[in-house]
Amino acid sequence: MNNTKLLLGVVILGSVLASTADAQVNGRGFPHPKFSFDRSHRGKTIPAVVGNRLNELASWYGRTGEQLKQLCETDRNLNLDRQGHLHYICQGLLPLRNAVLRGQTATGADVIESGPFPEEQTFLLHSKADAALVIYLDFDGHVTTGTQWNASFTGGAAITTPPFAQDADTTTFSSSELAAIQSIWQRVAEDFAPFNVDVTTQDPGADALVRSGRSDTRFGVRVCVGGSCYDWFGSGAGGVAYLNSFNWNSDTPIFVFTEQLGKGHPKYTAEAVSHETGHSFNLTHDGQANITEYYQGHNGWAPIMGVGYYQDVVQWSKGEYANANNKQDDTAVIAQTTGYRVDAHGSTIDTATLLEGMSPQAAGIIERAGDTDWFEFTTGAGQIGFKAQAWPTSPDLDIQLVLYDAMGAAVAKSSSEGMNAALDASVEQGTYFLAVDGVGTGDPVTAYNEYGSLGSFTLAGALMPVTGQAPVAAISTDVSGGEAPVAVVFSSEGSYDPDGKVTAFGWDFGDGSTSSEAFPAHTYEKEGIYTASLVVKDDAGLTSEPAKTQITVTAAPTQEPPVAVATADVTSGLAPLVVTFSGAGSSDSDGKVVTYRWDFGDGSAPSSEMSPTHQYANVGLYVASLVVTDNDGLESTPSQLKIQVDSEKQPLPFIAVGDVKLSVSSSRRGTLVTAAVTVVDQAGRHMPGVTVTGEWSGIVSGEGSRKTNRRGIAAISAPRTKENGVFTFTVTSLMLDGFVYQPDANLKTSDSISTE
DSSP states (O other): OOOBOOGGGGHHHHHTTTTOTTOOBOTTSOBOOOOOOSSOEEGGGHHHHHGGGHHHHHHHTTOOHHHHHHHHHHOTTEEEOTTSOEEEEEEOOOOOSSSSOTTOOTTSSOOOSOOSSOGGGGGGOBSOTTOSSEEEEEOSOEEEOSSHHHHHHSTTOOEEEOOOOSSSOOSBOOHHHHHHHHHHHHHHHHHTTTBSOEEESSOOOGGGGOOOSTTOOOOEEEEEEOSOGGGTTOTTEEEEEETTOTTOSSOOOEEEOGGGTTTTOHHHHHHHHHHHHHHHTTOOOOOBTTTBSSOOOBTTEEETTSOOTTOSEEEOOOSOSTTBSOOOOHHHHHHHHHOBOOOSSOSSGGGOEEOOSSSOEEEEEEOSTTOEEEEEEEEOSEEEEEEEEEOSSSOOOOEEEEEEETTSOEEEEOEEETTEEEEEEEEOSEEEEEEEEEOOSSOTTTSOOSTTOOEEEEEEEEOOOOOSOOOBOOOEESOSEEESSEEEEEEOTTOBOTTSOEEEEEEEOSSSOEEOOSSOEEEEOSSEEEEEEEEEEETTSOBOOOEEEEEEEEOOOOOOOOBOOOEESOSEEESSEEEEEEOTTOBOTTSOEEEEEEEOSSSOOOBOOSSOEEEEOSOEEEEEEEEEEETTSOBOOOEEEEEEEESSOOOOOEEEEEEEEEEEEEETTEEEEEEEEEEEETTOOBOTTOEEEEEEEESSOEEEEEEOOTTSEEEEEOOOBSOOSEEEEEEEEEEOTTOEEOGGGOSOOEEEEEOO
16 A cells, blocks of 8 residues: 555645634534634633623533533633634643653554554544544644634644654654554544444545534544644643534544654544544533542543543543532433434344354444343353453443343353453253343442443354254234223143243233233233234243234223203392202213202202202302213213392493583684583593484584593584584483483583684
């Protein structure tokens, strides 16, 4: 292969998006708030310089203002550039007493003679080639232009990242450098194995790294791996990244400076790559409250978003160690962008992947806490074994194997071999299940738990030859379904063994219930379609294939309550008032009304008659109600009637005319005369809403009508005329619901005015 380090080959890619530094758009489609500062700011100083726009800035990063303020106060490595973009400046290797770091040679670089892949594949590596999202590890150099880095740190000048190098030769990749690149890729690929994202060393092109809009589903981030922070950035940083930049609308790289990481030491470099990429997914630092913003771990373990350089097991975390100051659920946050990888194997015993042959092999990924990959196999009697190997380089998955028999009972558990696991068991012939999952080593305060125990594994087994023939299961039922609840009697009659006898029965009714009887009965309480299965075992320990049948349970018909209808021959009158009630109009749509209960509302005893008669002795307003019950025992809602009982007929209140006053106005169109009629009640109060009707006489004639306003005055105008003379308006009627017009109470009925 051509191992020449071709920096010029990527100059164009770095320049494609030269105009994006002032137009960052996040994954939700929102442009970054515009800021302008004379310099960058860090940590505790950020809230003060942002001022009353803190909530606006925080929202762009998916946080509240208070959350961002707390983050700034606890992490001095969080920085704000001159355009207001948040970014992390993360430390390189810490000074150690021993100049030769763990695993390093005296020259500072971890020399690997050869990698696991052919050298010509070094820049063609993919962890999940079919994924739409990409983490591109760019080892062959890059020229970055037109990004926030250029705008804030180089005055707009291009940033040149040299190719990855562990020696002084910057023109050719040595075999050990290619091996180191492969090792770095392996470590980063393992960290991101749970997610639907491709960690690759193959340039995907600029379009695959830029999210052009919310509908764009193919995007990612470039990680420039090489050079020194002092080439352009300064500060001794091991890596820098803009927060939440993975889905930005520009090719804004992450920078990992290998000179500050043991000259490209594979472990240190890979830890920095995963850490900085975590920032691009909106993850922040894992530290300890009032102690450090970077937690360096304990007893061989550290969080990826802390400092992973100095521990063997480095995993994603959700802040369960002592004094943790960051409770971010790392995997959930990343998955908000990428989603989880689709599980290749069933996560329950019923969906187990079948292993075949005497030396079965499989591979898989535990992609989230609680995930278990299940496998099914049949073996002869004797000693069997399985070995599960974690990812060969810097694994995150601590594997446990558990062996179950055909009935789901645990038979054996693996012994730990570091992150790997081995299981040996002496078994009878039969069908078994093997569960693979990730575990921890104990309390996360002093060890680590299963949360971050995720990643790739391979599985290899050694089984015994099967002798004899497996039994055959047969299943039948007395009914195939019905309305809930459905009682079903199951039968295993017809099950047989060609060369022996059936000795055990395993029923799964499909609703979480099981049985080991030959002829069990089971009741399905809820609506649904259930698949019941039977597995039988013979005297040689062999297990049948499942026999299955379907039970369909429909919902019981909903019983409708009856409807009460109360009527009465009279609803008002003078005391004593006799009322005959009737419930004859009550009904039940799916049955019949069987009982009546009347409450007359006056404290008297209720009645159970359909049509009772009741006497109200006292004056008052009463509410009588009827409740009926149907043949299913369901009650209606009450049907109510209001009964008004009076002592004697009360006269309605009256209204009358309080005043009539005419006024004149003139214009070129003629003379306009208006009558202002005031209406009052018997107490002399002005009455709004009264319809006043009257007649005009004199030099004009006709009828006029108008309602009184809120002051009790109705303004009624005469027809306009150019003649002069006497105008007279006389009120003829007043109308208002609940009142009677009493003319003899009028204070004035008419008024006249002359225009001569």
